Amino acid sequence: MTTAITVENLSKKYIISHQPRERYRTLRDVLGNGAKRLAHKLAHPFAKPEDDATHETFWALKDINFNIEQGDRVGIIGRNGAGKSTLLKILSRITEPTSGRIKIRGRVASLLEVGTGFHPELTGRENIFLNGAILGMSKAEITRKFDEIVAFAEVEKFLDTPVKRYSSGMYVRLAFAVAAHLEPEILIVDEVLAVGDIHFQNKCLGKMQDVGKDGRTVIFVSHNTAAINTLCTRGIVLSQGKLEFAGNVEEATKRYLSQSSGSSTFRRPRQLSSGVQKTVEILDCKVYSSDKQDFIVCGEVTNFEIEYIAQQHNLSIQFLIGVYDVYNTCVLFLDTVALGLSSQYLPKSGRIVLSLSEDFSLFPGVYTVNVAAMLHEELIDHIPRALQIVVHGGDFFGMGRWPRGKPLVLVQQKWRVVENNAI
Amino acid sequence: MMEISEELVIEAGRTERHYWKDLWRYRELFYFLAWRDILVRYKQTVIGIAWALIRPLLTMVVFVFIFGKLAKLPSDGVPYPILVFSALLPWQFFANAIAEAGNSVVSNANMISKVYFPRLVVPASAVIVGLVDFLISGVLLGGLMLWYGVVPDWRIVTLPLFLAVAVVAAMGAGLWIAALNVQFRDFRYIIPFVVQFGLYVSPVGFSSAIVPEQWRLLYSLNPMVGVIDGFRWAILGGASQLFWPSILLSLALALALAISGVLYFRKMEKRFADVI
Numbered sequence A: 001m002t003t004a005i006t007v008e009n010l011s012k013k014y015i016i017s018h019q020p021r022e023r024y025r026t027l028r029d030v031l032g033n034g035a036k037r038l039a040h041k042l043a044h045p046f047a048k049p050e051d052d053a054t055h056e057t058f059w060a061l062k063d064i065n066f067n068i069e070q071g072d073r074v075g076i077i078g079r080n081g082a083g084k085s086t087l088l089k090i091l092s093r094i095t096e097p098t099s100g101r102i103k104i105r106g107r108v109a110s111l112l113e114v115g116t117g118f119h120p121e122l123t124g125r126e127n128i129f130l131n132g133a134i135l136g137m138s139k140a141e142i143t144r145k146f147d148e149i150v151a152f153a154e155v156e157k158f159l160d161t162p163v164k165r166y167s168s169g170m171y172v173r174l175a176f177a178v179a180a181h182l183e184p185e186i187l188i189v190d191e192v193l194a195v196g197d198i199h200f201q202n203k204c205l206g207k208m209q210d211v212g213k214d215g216r217t218v219i220f221v222s223h224n225t226a227a228i229n230t231l232c233t234r235g236i237v238l239s240q241g242k243l244e245f246a247g248n249v250e251e252a253t254k255r256y257l258s259q260s261s262g263s264s265t266f267r268r269p270r271q272l273s274s275g276v277q278k279t280v281e282i283l284d285c286k287v288y289s290s291d292k293q294d295f296i297v298c299g300e301v302t303n304f305e306i307e308y309i310a311q312q313h314n315l316s317i318q319f320l321i322g323v324y325d326v327y328n329t330c331v332l333f334l335d336t337v338a339l340g341l342s343s344q345y346l347p348k349s350g351r352i353v354l355s356l357s358e359d360f361s362l363f364p365g366v367y368t369v370n371v372a373a374m375l376h377e378e379l380i381d382h383i384p385r386a387l388q389i390v391v392h393g394g395d396f397f398g399m400g401r402w403p404r405g406k407p408l409v410l411v412q413q414k415w416r417v418v419e420n421n422a423i
Numbered sequence B: 001m002m003e004i005s006e007e008l009v010i011e012a013g014r015t016e017r018h019y020w021k022d023l024w025r026y027r028e029l030f031y032f033l034a035w036r037d038i039l040v041r042y043k044q045t046v047i048g049i050a051w052a053l054i055r056p057l058l059t060m061v062v063f064v065f066i067f068g069k070l071a072k073l074p075s076d077g078v079p080y081p082i083l084v085f086s087a088l089l090p091w092q093f094f095a096n097a098i099a100e101a102g103n104s105v106v107s108n109a110n111m112i113s114k115v116y117f118p119r120l121v122v123p124a125s126a127v128i129v130g131l132v133d134f135l136i137s138g139v140l141l142g143g144l145m146l147w148y149g150v151v152p153d154w155r156i157v158t159l160p161l162f163l164a165v166a167v168v169a170a171m172g173a174g175l176w177i178a179a180l181n182v183q184f185r186d187f188r189y190i191i192p193f194v195v196q197f198g199l200y201v202s203p204v205g206f207s208s209a210i211v212p213e214q215w216r217l218l219y220s221l222n223p224m225v226g227v228i229d230g231f232r233w234a235i236l237g238g239a240s241q242l243f244w245p246s247i248l249l250s251l252a253l254a255l256a257l258a259i260s261g262v263l264y265f266r267k268m269e270k271r272f273a274d275v276i
Helices: A027-043 A084-091 A124-134 A139-153 A168-180 A198-213 A225-231 A249-264 B015-025 B027-044 B048-070 B080-107 B109-114 B121-148 B154-183 B185-201 B213-219 B223-239 B244-275
Strands: A003-017 A055-069 A073-077 A099-105 A108-111 A186-190 A217-221 A234-239 A242-248 A265-267 A280-289 A302-310 A317-324 A330-335 A349-356 A360-362 A365-375 A378-392 A409-411 B007-011
Touching (some): A003 A084, A003 A217, A027 B185, A055 A234, A055 A242, A073 A084, A084 A099, A084 A217, A124 A139, A139 A168, A186 A198, A198 A217, A198 A225, A242 A249, A280 A378, A302 A365, B015 B027, B080 B154, B080 B185, B154 B185, B154 B244
Parallel strands (some): A073 A234, A186 A217
Antiparallel strands (some): A234 A242, A265 A280, A280 A302, A302 A349, A317 A330
């Protein structure tokens, strides 16, 4: 076996600005600040230059070392902000590392998004060529695989229709089809499988497995531990920019799951807040069991709590909580309007708590939770993947064993037998 | 077992070495981007091609009226519309090209943050798209020349040379603007002003022969002066004279602009994906 990728002491630094309202630099600000500094300097010629307190360095990746052998299928897992995307961006040469080096042997194709460069005005046919070129295919290569791509995407009839008229499913299928027909030696894929219907997702998983089978190296980043487990042979766990584990995939997902039980609380980091005052802002949310533990066990009360701040008292804010399983299927959708909370007094700043009774539980596993706040049918604040909860197995039915099958949810049941009256 | 084609090393500051090789490898992407922009441009607007004709035509009418009829400026013995149009042609190419190239990186932000390719491809293809509009307006000039019975002589074959200078100048200015645009998002407000200002400062509505001799060289610090003079000289035949120092100065400035533009763009390019 030869080594396909060697990563040595890789680090990447970002500079975060703490000044609100400043998403990107403007010439006006730069000139203004420069003038201010110059004036300061003229007024106090011997003063030491002020430290720029508004900027802070942030290491997205710090001293990462690992090797990937040729033919390995490697899953990279980690929570939001663990550095996965940064690592992918460096591997695909979109951004440069601050220090350290990577050696890559073989042609790399990276798929950080499906349909990059798709233009809505162009037809399906035109977009296949354009997207192929963006992903690094030559025109001859695309022409050769054209029919295969079209067949895979199942869009034969709409080839000459502008993609702006496509349904979102068709759009994604076409985009993935182009990408799936890349033939690189190393394929880097970021969570693109979280799209499309189940049928298409399975098709994509199958295609990726094929890619892995003919000796290609695949690097796959996902929150979907189930997909990682079926697709990958090795796993790399990142946590806060550091490498936590590299090795066997089962071991890696286990590490990740044990690590992720801690993310049952979410506190909005300061730099993520946009700085613009929203009518409602979700500050904090968490999930906990009846005894205030973040350890959720099947068959116990589960509480969701959202802390918010609004601009005034008694706005008719609607809070939404969506719970998704590892396949990104929505398992639960909880809405304050349905609960009748809207008729209650809602203070300017406070917390809303939802308790799910012990008669109901999610099946043991990992779930992600999205929270959102709406006002008059308009989405005001939205935190995707705010929480990741692990539901641990418990004795839900109080009978010491599990029922058959692998359902999504468990419900307490009352059965009766009714005999048909004999004629 | 597959053949391993190459080994790549990623390190801070390392992209330099294989950049030009990569640029060659991505030449097809360059064609495709230009092709996309042309396709989209003429698909999106109903009047598509007409727009490329109407704009220079209306500008010409206004200029002929103001400079030719009201100000009664000399036209070196050629019909005033032809005098104006032969200058409008390179000027509009230059103006469109720097505006399009300047915005190209920001408007392709999504692609830049998701896929690797030499970023130089994006503004370069935007400049090439400008050439298509140039060709369309060129047909219009041909029509005008037929109408007025102006026949070009052998000098017309030198036209591609002056066009090349215009392309080089547009590329240089476009690269500067594109890189600055990513750095400072309010930079784009300066562009329309520069373009508008340039239209009156460059000898579009009048012949540069009316500029006093002692100021002529200073006037040629605008690289488009040489290009426009060259266009007129090549198209209008005998009537116009070429002021060589001005042409050479324009050429040197266009080259300097292009080289510094490439260097600046290359320097800033590494950070595009982080700040865009």
